[in-house]
Amino acid sequence: MPQFETTRRVRHAARDMFDLVADVERYPQFVPLCQALTVRRREAGDGDREIVIADMTVAYKLIRETFTSRVTLDRGNLLILVSYLDGPFRSMENRWRFRDTGAGASDVEFRIAYEFRSRALGFLLGTMFDAAFRRFAAAFERRADAVYGARARQT
Numbered sequence: 001m002p003q004f005e006t007t008r009r010v011r012h013a014a015r016d017m018f019d020l021v022a023d024v025e026r027y028p029q030f031v032p033l034c035q036a037l038t039v040r041r042r043e044a045g046d047g048d049r050e051i052v053i054a055d056m057t058v059a060y061k062l063i064r065e066t067f068t069s070r071v072t073l074d075r076g077n078l079l080i081l082v083s084y085l086d087g088p089f090r091s092m093e094n095r096w097r098f099r100d101t102g103a104g105a106s107d108v109e110f111r112i113a114y115e116f117r118s119r120a121l122g123f124l125l126g127t128m129f130d131a132a133f134r135r136f137a138a139a140f141e142r143r144a145d146a147v148y149g150a151r152a153r154q155t
Contacts, residue, residue, distance in 0.1 A: 001091070003113035004133040012144045014078050014098035014106035020144050021080055021096050022073045024054055030143045032132040035059040040068070048076035053085070065121075067092070090115040110137050 010017060027034045036057040043051045052071040057064060067087025073080055078099070084092035094112035101107055112133055116122035 001113050001115045003111070005109075005111040006134075006137050007107055007109045008137045008141065009101065009105060010108055010141050010144060011105055011150070012148050013104055014100040014108075016148055017106055017108050017140070017144060018073075018075065018078050018080070018096075018098045020147060021098075021140060024052060024071060026143075027056070030139050032135045032139055033058040033060055035064065036066075045072065049074050084114075088117055088121055090117045108137065108140070 012020075024037055025039060027037045034056060036055075038055045040053040040055060042053075045051050050073040052073065053068065054071060055066055055068050057066040059065075065088045067089060068085040069092070070083045070085055071080065072083075078097065080096040082092075082094045092112070092114040094110070097109040099107045099109075
């Protein structure tokens, strides 16, 4: 199963980065390949958790696919878990973890593992998805700079 994992040190607090990633409705504005995102429903979970069911449409040239995910926003642990519900994948899971490192900086960990239902679709989209995932972390960092303001890079 293809997977991608990265950890980036960013110039923003972990809670700010959590809030930015949790704001899924804004993804079409800055996330690579994200053409549309519709929240079907939001519900309170246990403690500081919130559950979001959302449809995301990704598009590249003539290919357009929509999938549904369950997003668990765990504010207490600064953790976001995404589980696949329906669409072109056989399976898809991703995780965001946010950790403060001091002086207003944090480490943002992003991990995704996925497998397309169809081998043909996997062949067509696989390389493009890999390239997009490599740009995801940078896209969120640029978005944080735009929302929270660019700061001098922490050492």
